[in-house]
Amino acid sequence: MRYLMTNKAAETAPAPDERLHAEMGKFIEELTAAGVLLATGGLEPGGIRVASHGDEITVTDGPYAEAKEAVAGFALIEVRSQEEMLELARRFRKIVGDGECEIHQVFGP
Amino acid sequence: MTDVHRTVDAVWKLESAKIIAGLTRMVHDVGLAEELAQDALVSALEQWPAAGVPDNPGAWLMTVAKRRAVDHIRRSERARQQHERLAHELQQDQDPEDDTGRDDVLRLMFLSCHPVLPTPARVALTLHLLGGLTAAEIARAFLAGEPMIVRRIAEAKRTLAQRQVPFELPGEAEQAERLSSVLEVIYLIFNEGYSATSGDDLMRPGLCLEALRLGRLLAELAPHEAEVHGLVALMEIQASRSAARTGPSGEPVQLHEQNRGRWDQLLIRRGFTAMLRARQAGGAPGPYVLQAAIAVCHAQAPTAEDTDWKQIATLYHALSRLQPTPIVQLNRAVAVGMADGPQAGLELADTLTADPALQDYHLLPSVRGDLLLRLGRHQEARLEFQRAASLTRNAAERAFLLRRAEDIADTGPPLPTLGPAIEDFLGRDDLDAQTLRSYGQTLRRLRLSLGDRTPLPSVTAEQVTRVVTTAWGQAAAKTWNRHLSTLRSFGTWAGLDDLTAGLERRAEPRRPPAQAIGPAQLEALFGRTDLSLRERTLWRLLHESAAPVKAVLSLNVEDLDLDDRRARAGGTWVTWRSQTARLLPDLVAGRTRGPLFLSDRRPAPSRTPAPADLCPQTGRRRLSYERAEYLFKQATKTLDPAGNGYTLRQLKSQQ
Numbered sequence: 044m045r046y047l048m049t050n051k052a053a054e055t056a057p058a059p060d061e062r063l064h065a066e067m068g069k070f071i072e073e074l075t076a077a078g079v080l081l082a083t084g085g086l087e088p089g090g091i092r093v094a095s096h097g098d099e100i101t102v103t104d105g106p107y108a109e110a111k112e113a114v115a116g117f118a119l120i121e122v123r124s125q126e127e128m129l130e131l132a133r134r135f136r137k138i139v140g141d142g143e144c145e146i147h148q149v150f151g152p
Numbered sequence: 153m154t155d156v157h158r159t160v161d162a163v164w165k166l167e168s169a170k171i172i173a174g175l176t177r178m179v180h181d182v183g184l185a186e187e188l189a190q191d192a193l194v195s196a197l198e199q200w201p202a203a204g205v206p207d208n209p210g211a212w213l214m215t216v217a218k219r220r221a222v223d224h225i226r227r228s229e230r231a232r233q234q235h236e237r238l239a240h241e242l243q244q245d246q247d248p249e250d251d252t253g254r255d256d257v258l259r260l261m262f263l264s265c266h267p268v269l270p271t272p273a274r275v276a277l278t279l280h281l282l283g284g285l286t287a288a289e290i291a292r293a294f295l296a297g298e299p300m301i302v303r304r305i306a307e308a309k310r311t312l313a314q315r316q317v318p319f320e321l322p323g324e325a326e327q328a329e330r331l332s333s334v335l336e337v338i339y340l341i342f343n344e345g346y347s348a349t350s351g352d353d354l355m356r357p358g359l360c361l362e363a364l365r366l367g368r369l370l371a372e373l374a375p376h377e378a379e380v381h382g383l384v385a386l387m388e389i390q391a392s393r394s395a396a397r398t399g400p401s402g403e404p405v406q407l408h409e410q411n412r413g414r415w416d417q418l419l420i421r422r423g424f425t426a427m428l429r430a431r432q433a434g435g436a437p438g439p440y441v442l443q444a445a446i447a448v449c450h451a452q453a454p455t456a457e458d459t460d461w462k463q464i465a466t467l468y469h470a471l472s473r474l475q476p477t478p479i480v481q482l483n484r485a486v487a488v489g490m491a492d493g494p495q496a497g498l499e500l501a502d503t504l505t506a507d508p509a510l511q512d513y514h515l516l517p518s519v520r521g522d523l524l525l526r527l528g529r530h531q532e533a534r535l536e537f538q539r540a541a542s543l544t545r546n547a548a549e550r551a552f553l554l555r556r557a558e559d560i561a562d563t564g565p566p567l568p569t570l571g572p573a574i575e576d577f578l579g580r581d582d583l584d585a586q587t588l589r590s591y592g593q594t595l596r597r598l599r600l601s602l603g604d605r606t607p608l609p610s611v612t613a614e615q616v617t618r619v620v621t622t623a624w625g626q627a628a629a630k631t632w633n634r635h636l637s638t639l640r641s642f643g644t645w646a647g648l649d650d651l652t653a654g655l656e657r658r659a660e661p662r663r664p665p666a667q668a669i670g671p672a673q674l675e676a677l678f679g680r681t682d683l684s685l686r687e688r689t690l691w692r693l694l695h696e697s698a699a700p701v702k703a704v705l706s707l708n709v710e711d712l713d714l715d716d717r718r719a720r721a722g723g724t725w726v727t728w729r730s731q732t733a734r735l736l737p738d739l740v741a742g743r744t745r746g747p748l749f750l751s752d753r754r755p756a757p758s759r760t761p762a763p764a765d766l767c768p769q770t771g772r773r774r775l776s777y778e779r780a781e782y783l784f785k786q787a788t789k790t791l792d793p794a795g796n797g798y799t800l801r802q803l804k805s806q807q
Contacts (some may be wrong), residue, residue, distance in 0.1 A: 075368075077369055081419075082639070126167060127166060130166060134208075
């Protein structure tokens with residue numbers, strides 16, 4: 044099963060430091076080696092919003108949400124079960140500190 | 153399962169390979185290592201529900217398991233020798249950046265794919281130890297029974313322990329062979345998932361995922377091996393087509409008809425990346441790199457028409473040199489059929505029809521059907537698709553092939569076809585069970601190889617020659633001749649007289665002369681008082697005449713010349729001496745004609761023998777060879793030092 048995990052950092056989360064970079068680097072390396080992590084990346088804070096209403100398309104520049112709502116990064120994970128996904132998410136949260144993840148199963152291409 | 157149970161299970165699946173690998177290095181026995189790891193798992197199940205799941209559950213399990221391993225080693229006799237090493241290893245554990253953990257997992261992989269194990273055991277053990285799958289999960293994935301998988305895993309662990317297979321990375325000398333065994337196991341797992349060989353579903357995605365994970369893991373552990381990256385590239389790209397290769401009702405969709413928009417671009421890109429790593433690793437391309445390169449060609453073509461078939465045919469040509477297997481040749485035929493036209497492809501495919509390895513392989517007639525269709529030879533194509541359908545064990549594939557056959561209009565005149573003809577031939581009521589079984593075996597092969605719907609008049613001697621040579625070319629002369637007789641008999645019945653024109657009977661090697669029964673045993677045998685007159689006479693006659701058993705049993709009363717002690721049997725004379733001469737008049741007992749040796753009972757009304765085998769006076773039938781042989785064997789069991797009893801042929805006196 045494939046899952047998309049998105050990460051939102053809380054305002055109370057510490058600014059990323061060297062320790063965090065090192066631990067994240069190791070975590071990512073480990074998951075890649077285990078064949079679990081298919082793709083991952085960080086997201087720029089601003090972003091662009093494209094909205095449609097009837098025939099009308101509105102494009103607005105971000106940031107379009109409160110900081111705590113902003114998605115900071117994503118990971119596409121391939122595991123055998125939801126429990127495995129949750130276990131990995133738990134480990135991820137331990138590394139990055141305060142904040143929350145959203146996890147959705149990905150269907151098809 | 154409670155939440156904690158599920159968590160423990162998930163942690164186990166993610167971490168077990170590392171834990172078992174680390175423990176195996178300590179205790180040098182993978183079976184014991186697994187037991188210790190399972191003990192740790194039990195502790196987790198006991199403690200986590202109350203104390204909560206620890207921050208780093210994998211490390212927790214590893215620590216507990218290692219403590220148990222240390223206890224075990226202390227208890228064991230070899231404690232002293234091992235203490236030193238142990239101290240060293242525990243020190244290493246302080247340093248999590250150490251690479252030993254990774255190397256241990258690689259060692260474990262080489263161990264579970266070790267050539268001392270049979271291939272199914274390698275597969276099961278690898279999924280169990282490296283994938284963390286339970287026996288039940290493996291059994292489900294392979295549609296096998298759980299007890300069988302449990303046994304297979306236990307036997308594999310025992311074999312590794314008995315053969316004292318070391319927990320080491322292979323040395324340079326055996327590196328290539330050992331690595332290719334690991335790659336083979338992973339690709340086997342992938343293929344079992346990708347094209348399930350049996351069952352109703354075309355794919356079992358769980359197995360594909362396991363194989364991909366194992367491959368990706370191996371690629372990190374052995375990054376300098378081009379073939380490892382080749383295999384990963386091959387699997388990623390093949391897996392990228394998963395969604396596109398089955399239709400709405402589970403039927404297979406062929407590569408050139410797949411909706412390429414449904415190909416998983418992420419996996420394709422991962423495949424390309426793996427391919428780049430393979431190229432960077434360097435060396436002459438091996439079989440996996442070549443297969444991956446072919447997969448890359450397909451993945452790069454935006455539409456089926458854009459496929460670079462010339463390039464693919466060239467790659468298959470290179471592959472067929474490394475792996476001259478019929479399957480590779482068949483794939484090459486497909487590529488050549490696309491690159492140089494269907495005629496060229498068909499010519500290549502036709503070289504495979506006489507290959508015994510492919511005689512039951514459904515893709516050969518399926519490929520031929522494709523090529524024939526493109527050549528406009530519709531009727532032949534239809535038959536090939538039907539034959540392919542009868543050969544596949546996969547339900548979805550069978551339905552698909554039958555539909556392909558039905559899509560071709562049957563324009564030929566209604567002709568009698570092979571399948572029903574054979575059924576009629578076997579359905580006659582004058583064949584006994586044994587003949588029926590023997591005929592059935594021969595003709596089933598003909599049906600499978602030529603197809604049930606082949607018009608009977610179109611069956612040629614060349615086709616029959618090919619089928620027989622492919623199936624039984626290596627068989628013993630006797631088997632060969634039996635099949636030939638069946639086909640001749642069928643040909644005559646069906647009015648196809650020259651069906652076996654291309655085939656010749658083979659000389660059957662004479663059986664080595666049976667050891668004659670020793671004089672002491674003979675004396676004991678004939679000294680017995682419980683023998684019936686018939687047996688006594690038959691055995692004396694066989695002994696004194698040294699004539700073939702068949703000839704003696706075929707004797708009739710009217711053939712006997714009692715005065716001259718001889719009888720005419722077929723084209724030869726059977727002669728005897730005084731002992732037989734003394735017994736014969738009593739056995740004849742006034743009969744004037746009919747079989748000399750009679751069975752004990754009258755035949756059942758439904759099994760009336762030929763008149764020549766019936767006694768006109770008593771109504772009994774001639775004693776059969778089988779019955780006579782059976783009685784002799786029973787009677788001589790006590791005489792034979794081996795306890796088997798003798799055969800009638802062994803009665804012949806040594807002359």
